[in-house]
Amino acid sequence: MKGNERMEKLTGRVYYLPHDARTDRPVLGYIRGERYALMVDAGNSAAHAALFERQRRELGLPAPAFVGLTHWHWDHVYGLHALGAVSIASRQTGDYLARMARWGWSDEEMEGRIASGEDIPFCCDNIKKEYPDRSQIVVKNADLLFEGGLRLDLGGEVCRACQVGGPHSPDSVVYLLERAGVLFLGDCACEDFHHGPAHYPQKELGELIGRLEALDFEIALTGHWQPQSKEEILHDLKEHIW
Numbered sequence: 001m002k003g004n005e006r007m008e009k010l011t012g013r014v015y016y017l018p019h020d021a022r023t024d025r026p027v028l029g030y031i032r033g034e035r036y037a038l039m040v041d042a043g044n045s046a047a048h049a050a051l052f053e054r055q056r057r058e059l060g061l062p063a064p065a066f067v068g069l070t071h072w073h074w075d076h077v078y079g080l081h082a083l084g085a086v087s088i089a090s091r092q093t094g095d096y097l098a099r100m101a102r103w104g105w106s107d108e109e110m111e112g113r114i115a116s117g118e119d120i121p122f123c124c125d126n127i128k129k130e131y132p133d134r135s136q137i138v139v140k141n142a143d144l145l146f147e148g149g150l151r152l153d154l155g156g157e158v159c160r161a162c163q164v165g166g167p168h169s170p171d172s173v174v175y176l177l178e179r180a181g182v183l184f185l186g187d188c189a190c191e192d193f194h195h196g197p198a199h200y201p202q203k204e205l206g207e208l209i210g211r212l213e214a215l216d217f218e219i220a221l222t223g224h225w226q227p228q229s230k231e232e233i234l235h236d237l238k239e240h241i242w
């Protein structure tokens with residue numbers, strides 16, 4: 001089945017390219033400020049980033065000046081080298097990117113990382129599907145690294161990047177558009193897939209719920225799903241409290 005490859009308007013100045021489960025491509029966000037446009041997440045390959053760029057141009061939207069990363073996982077960051085935008089990430093995401101930049105991509109190296117727990121079969125399977133030629137994989141680090149949070153005035157819209165951590169990955173950052181009432185969450189509301197069977201560590205889950213409740217938004221856009229309301233995303237998270 002063909003995935004959805006058309007960029008959609010979410011509200012006002014906010015657009016997104018929907019997720020595509022065929023090779024685990026996540027949602028890519030776009031915010032058109034009066035001075036700067038911002039992209040959220042860089043895609044899982046140069047091909048994914050190029051699809052985003054084609055869709056953006058078709059809608060007559062200006063090129064993003066910045067791209068903000070939600071976390072280090074391959075599907076959100078391997079398109080970065082193909083984008084012209086200045087990239088932004090938490091310092092912790094930057095540390096993970098620096099480590100991944102040293103990874104080799106032979107079958108043996110990929111299997112070795114699964115055995116050591118550095119990577120998981122689900123990611124390796126999708127990397128093989130997205131990249132028929134794995135010599136095309138390029139891991140680039142971000143240009144600007146921040147600690148904790150960052151405010152970006154796009155003109156007519158302020159974007160707040162907040163490192164919320166959570167069950168999925170400790171470096172997780174959300175991007176809040178205060179005026180539009182939109183929150184890009186990346187995968188922070190997902191399970192931990194990297195330490196044994198997929199599960200929700202309870203301490204991190206409780207902290208994440210508290211942090212999301214404190215943020216003012218109406219529409220939540222997670223990395224691999226359709227838009228939800230704040231109530232829906234919080235309800236879904238609370239279902240996983242024991």
Ligand SMILES: [Zn+2]
Pocket residue numbers: 071073168169187
């Ligand atoms: Zn992830």
